Amino acid sequence: MKNFTFANPVKIIFGKGTIKEIAKEIPAEQRIMILYGGGSIKKNGVYDQVTKALEHHVWFEFSGIEANPHYETCREAVAAIRGHQVDFLLAVGGGSVIDAVKFIAAAARYEGDPWDFLTGKSRINRAMPFGTVLTLPATGSEMNKGFVISKAEIQEKLAANSPLTYPKFSILDPETTYTLPERQTANGIIDTFVHVTEQYLTFNNHALLQDYFAEAILKVLVEEGPRVFDHPADYNIRANLMWASTWGLNDWIGQGVTTDWATHMIGHELTAFFGIDHGQSLAIVLPGVMNVMRKEKEEKILQMGKNIFHLEKGTTDQRIDQTIASVENFFKSLGVKTKLSDYSVNEAGIQKVVNRFKERDWALGEHENITYGVVAEILGERK
Amino acid sequence: MKNFTFANPVKIIFGKGTIKEIAKEIPAEQRIMILYGGGSIKKNGVYDQVTKALEHHVWFEFSGIEANPHYETCREAVAAIRGHQVDFLLAVGGGSVIDAVKFIAAAARYEGDPWDFLTGKSRINRAMPFGTVLTLPATGSEMNKGFVISKAEIQEKLAANSPLTYPKFSILDPETTYTLPERQTANGIIDTFVHVTEQYLTFNNHALLQDYFAEAILKVLVEEGPRVFDHPADYNIRANLMWASTWGLNDWIGQGVTTDWATHMIGHELTAFFGIDHGQSLAIVLPGVMNVMRKEKEEKILQMGKNIFHLEKGTTDQRIDQTIASVENFFKSLGVKTKLSDYSVNEAGIQKVVNRFKERDWALGEHENITYGVVAEILGERK
Numbered sequence: 001m002k003n004f005t006f007a008n009p010v011k012i013i014f015g016k017g018t019i020k021e022i023a024k025e026i027p028a029e030q031r032i033m034i035l036y037g038g039g040s041i042k043k044n045g046v047y048d049q050v051t052k053a054l055e056h057h058v059w060f061e062f063s064g065i066e067a068n069p070h071y072e073t074c075r076e077a078v079a080a081i082r083g084h085q086v087d088f089l090l091a092v093g094g095g096s097v098i099d100a101v102k103f104i105a106a107a108a109r110y111e112g113d114p115w116d117f118l119t120g121k122s123r124i125n126r127a128m129p130f131g132t133v134l135t136l137p138a139t140g141s142e143m144n145k146g147f148v149i150s151k152a153e154i155q156e157k158l159a160a161n162s163p164l165t166y167p168k169f170s171i172l173d174p175e176t177t178y179t180l181p182e183r184q185t186a187n188g189i190i191d192t193f194v195h196v197t198e199q200y201l202t203f204n205n206h207a208l209l210q211d212y213f214a215e216a217i218l219k220v221l222v223e224e225g226p227r228v229f230d231h232p233a234d235y236n237i238r239a240n241l242m243w244a245s246t247w248g249l250n251d252w253i254g255q256g257v258t259t260d261w262a263t264h265m266i267g268h269e270l271t272a273f274f275g276i277d278h279g280q281s282l283a284i285v286l287p288g289v290m291n292v293m294r295k296e297k298e299e300k301i302l303q304m305g306k307n308i309f310h311l312e313k314g315t316t317d318q319r320i321d322q323t324i325a326s327v328e329n330f331f332k333s334l335g336v337k338t339k340l341s342d343y344s345v346n347e348a349g350i351q352k353v354v355n356r357f358k359e360r361d362w363a364l365g366e367h368e369n370i371t372y373g374v375v376a377e378i379l380g381e382r383k
Numbered sequence: 384m385k386n387f388t389f390a391n392p393v394k395i396i397f398g399k400g401t402i403k404e405i406a407k408e409i410p411a412e413q414r415i416m417i418l419y420g421g422g423s424i425k426k427n428g429v430y431d432q433v434t435k436a437l438e439h440h441v442w443f444e445f446s447g448i449e450a451n452p453h454y455e456t457c458r459e460a461v462a463a464i465r466g467h468q469v470d471f472l473l474a475v476g477g478g479s480v481i482d483a484v485k486f487i488a489a490a491a492r493y494e495g496d497p498w499d500f501l502t503g504k505s506r507i508n509r510a511m512p513f514g515t516v517l518t519l520p521a522t523g524s525e526m527n528k529g530f531v532i533s534k535a536e537i538q539e540k541l542a543a544n545s546p547l548t549y550p551k552f553s554i555l556d557p558e559t560t561y562t563l564p565e566r567q568t569a570n571g572i573i574d575t576f577v578h579v580t581e582q583y584l585t586f587n588n589h590a591l592l593q594d595y596f597a598e599a600i601l602k603v604l605v606e607e608g609p610r611v612f613d614h615p616a617d618y619n620i621r622a623n624l625m626w627a628s629t630w631g632l633n634d635w636i637g638q639g640v641t642t643d644w645a646t647h648m649i650g651h652e653l654t655a656f657f658g659i660d661h662g663q664s665l666a667i668v669l670p671g672v673m674n675v676m677r678k679e680k681e682e683k684i685l686q687m688g689k690n691i692f693h694l695e696k697g698t699t700d701q702r703i704d705q706t707i708a709s710v711e712n713f714f715k716s717l718g719v720k721t722k723l724s725d726y727s728v729n730e731a732g733i734q735k736v737v738n739r740f741k742e743r744d745w746a747l748g749e750h751e752n753i754t755y756g757v758v759a760e761i762l763g764e765r766k
Contacts, residue, residue: 001397001398001557001618001619001623002398003399003401004396004397004398005394005395005396005397005401005404006394006397007393007394007552008391009392011388011389012387012388012389012390012638013387013388014387014388014389015384015386016386017386018386018388169390206619207619207622207626208603208606208607209599209600209603209623209626209627209630212598212603213596213599215595216592216596216598216599217592217595219595220591220592235384236384236589236590239384239590240384240590240591240592243590244591244592247592255395256397256398256622256626
């Protein structure tokens with residue numbers, strides 16, 4: 001096991017009817033900005049619950065935060081926050097809204113161009129306090145300090161984090177997820193699945209507890225994921241998926257082990273160039289990574305095959321192939337396709353992505369050996 | 384899954400050579416009291432590492448905190464802390480020392496009799512900040528807010544907790560555990576095992592992730608526990624056991640589920656009356672609880688039998704018996720006995736314990752149906 005230093009201070013308020021708790025979590029005299037996305041929270045009753053809970057607070061609202069939140073939109077939010085002299089931010093939505101609010105919380109207390117936080121030119125030294133009401137389990141953003149922001153004009157999607165961008169609290173009410181579109185539910189399950197594999201599917205770190213915790217999350221997804229579509233309002237299925245999703249990326253299972261993140265980094269580019277949903281992009285990239293990196297990841301792929309998919313027969317290569325097929329079949333059971341050709345991206349499109357990795361001279365993965373040439377293999381047609 | 388609200392803010396500093404990090408974690412101007420037990424830290428080099436790390440701080444020391452720390456000893460520590468105008472406490476040891484320091488941290492900022500915190504007469508409203516250097520994995524105290532204190536004169540052992548008694552940081556260096564006596568290593572593994580079963584072995588709460596996390600911890604103990612005695616200086620075994628122990632009682636796996644704690648409550652009395660080690664007491668009580676409460680716990684005992692001990696054959700009662708036998712055999716594989724008669728406690732002794740539960744009119748367990756009569760059955764000879 002590797003050395004690590006870690007604390008995760010986020011207060012989780014989990015369960016039915018918990019949105020009303022926000023009133024107690026935000027001091028009465030603080031001026032609040034509620035930030036949300038395209039308005040689904042007005043249809044599913046969450047907006048009403050939030051505004052009812054805050055009836056004795058002073059609050060404003062900012063809507064229109066898009067999926068893969070744009071730098072440009074976040075700058076508008078910062079202007080509104082400054083204009084209204086807001087003290088506390090409340091993100092209501094999924095990972096995109098929460099990620100945006102983390103960035104906004106830091107940007108609102110920064111004099112320079114906050115894109116500097118994404119490029120690494122500047123560190124976050126101050127940030128506004130914020131809480132979240134999660135409505136789409138997927139990114140784990142509700143219990144971590146990371147965020148991903150896109151700059152539309154240059155088709156860039158970059159990540160940053162700071163100890164100052166942890167939510168003060170996060171409300172997780174599984175009932176808010178009953179009416180999610182199937183596509184978003186599926187994307188969220190895949191995002192969680194791949195968060196876990198990025199921290200688990202590397203090599204043997206002799207970190208048994210982390211391995212078994214990772215497998216615990218994967219088992220919940222594999223068991224409950226395919227069931228949710230026939231039972232969208234089953235509280236326990238939704239609760240198990242929501243809680244598993246938070247643990248996929250609250251950074252505990254990644255402590256003491258080597259992590260990968262190549263699938264996410266490549267997936268981000270598919271989203272930036274072709275507008276493929278984040279979850280969909282991961283379902284394309286992960287099988288490719290497992291296939292191309294089969295030697296490096298051999299021991300862990302076999303462990304995953306055995307402990308998650310009960311695969312114990314055949315040669316090493318056969319079991320690896322079966323495990324990759326099991327992962328693809330799991331994604332397909334959620335209604336999500338697993339090939340780039342399914343999204344009409346042709347050879348020229350792949351070349352654009354590969355060129356970007358070439359320009360950046362990135363070497364990804366737990367061994368830092370996934371360079372642009374390997375990315376081309378990963379994105380190429382699988383036999 | 385049940386609703387819950389929870390945060391665990393403890394900063395974990397895990398790994399080889401991490402004791403030196405305490406210098407960075409405690410502000411330079413703060414006056415420190417180092418508190419420890421019987422002096423084993425002077426033999427294994429931990430004392431030297433701690434005092435070397437604090438060479439630029441002002442520090443004092445208080446030693447002699449015993450197993451099942453005494454109220455009386457803690458009062459002496461409070462007097463020393465006040466005398467030296469100390470700002471920060473550093474617990475160096477196992478759960479007894481850490482529990483004592485939690486109590487001392489609160490007692491030092493309280494004008495009344497701090498036993499009030501244990502009896503529930505008074506709440507903790509202030510406490511000194513403290514950190515820990517863990518040298519004996521067992522209680523999880525390094526990452527929770529609870530503590531158990533004994534009052535020798537009345538043979539009482541009571542528990543309390545407060546959000547103010549979380550450590551600011553905990554150092555977990557597995558190398559400090561290489562020289563632990565086998566008995567303490569074994570007791571720690573059993574304590575962890577039972578912490579997990581208290582939160583898992585109840586009834587079906589439809590909380591899949593919590594179940595699988597609990598099973599993850601149990602699997603680590605069952606796999607690594609018996610190996611440690613032949614490999615006392617194997618870093619990965621010690622690291623896995625140490626980290627599993629912290630997760631056994633950092634309170635995350637108990638969120639959203641009904642918990643039991645009867646085994647601990649009964650075990651505490653065996654320690655209070657007969658001086659049986661805490662871990663040993665649990666190894667006696669848990670099989671009895673599983674046997675007597677087999678109907679109430681049926682579904683979870685069968686799940687545990689299947690997922691931890693691979694027991695899938697036979698009638699329900701046979702599988703329950705096999706699971707109990709597997710737990711007993713696991714304890715015995717650690718060199719720990721599982722019957723009260725092994726400790727020369729006779730019928731009159733059992734009656735003393737039963738009478739205490741009768742006096743207190745306690746009803747323990749997840750169904751609150753373990754009254755004194757059931758305690759008598761649990762402590763009685765098993766066929």
